Structures are given as structure tokens and as C-alpha cells.
Amino acid sequence: MIKRLAVGVAGIATLIAAGIASAQGYPTRPIALVVPFSAGGPTDTVARTIADAMTRAMPGANIVVENTGGAGGTIGGSRVARAKPDGYTLLIHHIGMATAPTLYRKLPYDPLKNFEYIGLINDVPMTMLVKNDLPPNDMKELVDYVKANAKTLTLANAGIGAASHLCGLMFQAAIDQELVTTPYKGTAPALADLMGGQVDILCDQTTNTTPQIVAGKVKAIAITSPQRIDSLKDVPTMAESGFPQLDVTIWHGMYAPKGTPKEIVDKLSAALQASLKDPAVLKRFADLGATPSSQEEATPQALRAHLEKEIARWEPVIKKAGVFAD
Ligand code: ASP
DSSP: OHHHHHHHHHHHHHHHHHHHHHHHHOOSSOEEEEESSOTTSHHHHHHHHHHHHHHHHSTTOOEEEEEOOOGGGHHHHHHHHHSOSSSSEEEEEOTHHHHHHHHBTTOSSOTTTSEEEEEEEEEEEEEEEEOTTSSOOSHHHHHHHHHHHTTTOEEEESSTTSHHHHHHHHHHHHHTOOOEEEEOSSHHHHHHHHHHTSSOEEEEEHHHHHHHHHTTSSEEEEEOSSSOOGGGTTSOBTTTTTOTTOOOEEEEEEEEETTOOHHHHHHHHHHHHHHTTOHHHHHHHHHTTOEEOOTTTSSHHHHHHHHHHHHHHHHHHHHHHTOOBO
């Protein structure tokens, strides 16, 4: 019995040693950063900006973005929850990590049990957009127009649990009017269809919408940040437009599968912190209306604490709205 125990202890020691050894050499091959939405959209833009900067910050690293879109980000989330916890598969996700546990009756992962936390990345406001030839120019006109034409209008989103879905829910609740929604695998294709006139309304992050608003390809009605932002100075806030309750900021975080060695998580977290001081990242975020997380926020503890707080914050809101998915 003592002998067996000794062998057991030795075995555990070998396993721990192997873990430390692989953490010390890490990374020795490309790291996949899974974006749970389509390429070219807001989450993808944040992911590519950060992946490049973390690659520069971490000797030997090559972080490659992989898009696994669908079901509001939950397909990509499941993929990472089930991946080998060796530091070579990571997830970038937004506020959907906090809304999905209430929205989905059968979510295939638990955001509080199946992940390690690397850190918060940034905060991004959303813009309410309409296609260019839709008549309304401000929130008041939009509400009147939507109420008069509810049966024929379509509201695009990136699936249940996406930020665009959440913003759309808040909009419909605020104006007490249901709309027909069209789900996409991400808001890159949704925005393309808005520009093409196939859908009428979309609420999406400034990280996707700013260039198209500035180029005049879509009409921005209002922004969901408490103050106007420098990159879209002419777009009024929801509060200025009479809708203070439509105040929502989309935060992003980075995760690894549960069981990823602490040394690897700490290395990734340090690289994330370095990337949030990188002038190229700060410029890109500023151009797209994103506020970088502080060094203290870009830590495992801060992301975990934020996620817990956000799950608790959104649960009653979603339950009140009564929207659920299987
Ligand atoms: N962030 C978008 C949303 O949640 C999806 C995307 O990144 O494409 O609506």
C-alpha cells in the first residue's frame, strides 16, 4: 500500500515536471486563437490586432486567428472548452460569454467552470445603424418608422448571444416593438448585407462599423457609449437621443481551456498586458473607438471577477425579456 502510494506520488511528480517543462519551452508551435464569429467582423478585428501584438511580445510565438462562427459565438466557445489544455488553443470572446449561460437552455460549456482566464482586452461601444436609403436620421425618427413598418423591416444580428443580438433585444424592449431578426455567423456578413440593402437595421460594435460610417456607406443613428467618441464625433449618444437605458459597452476577454498550466496562462497574460501598451494596438483601438483594458484588468483574476459580475448583471435582464434558445 505504501509502495503503491509512493509510486503514485512519483507519478504525480513526473506529471507536474512534464507540465512545467512544457510551460518553460512554450510556445514551440503556432497557437490558435479561436474567434467565435466570421472573419472581418468586430471580434475578428480585435483578435487580429491583439494576436499580432502578442506574437511580437512573446519570444517564439506565432498566434494565428481561426474563425469558428455560428450560434452567437457558442460553437467557437465549445470548441475551446473541449480543446487540449496545452496553451495551443485559446478563445477570444465578448460579453456573450456572460449572456449565453442565461440565454441558452443547453449551453455545452460553463464559462465559470471550463476555462482558465487570461485577461480583459478592451471595451467597445455599439452603433445603431440603418441602411442608407431608410428614411430615419435619428432615434426619434427611427422609433416612429419602426413602429409604422414593423412587419416589413428586418433587424440583423450575429445569432443568439451575440452583442448585436443583445443590443437588438434592448432596442426592441426600449421601444416596445418586436422586429423580425436575421441571424448571421458574425456581423461582417450582416454589415455587408446592410450596405447591400438586404437587411434594414443593425446594432454593431464600432470596431466593425466606424470605417463604413465614416465612408458614408451606412447611416449611424446613435452610439451606446455614455459620451460621444472621437472617431465618430457627429454620432449622438443614446442618452442624448432620449434612450439612456440603451447604454451598453461590449467587453472582450481571452480564455484557455480549463487545466491549461498556470505558467502558460501567466505567460499569455504578460504578453496580453504588453500588447495593451503597444503603440500600434493603442492607435488601432483609438481609430475604431475601443478603450484598451488597464494592466490590472488584463489579468486572470480581473477577467474571472468581471465575468462573474456580468453573468449576475445580465441574468435578470434576459429573464425579464423572456428570450431563450436551445
Ligand atoms: N461581435 C459581433 C456581435 O456579437 C459578432 C462578430 O464579431 O462578428 O454581434
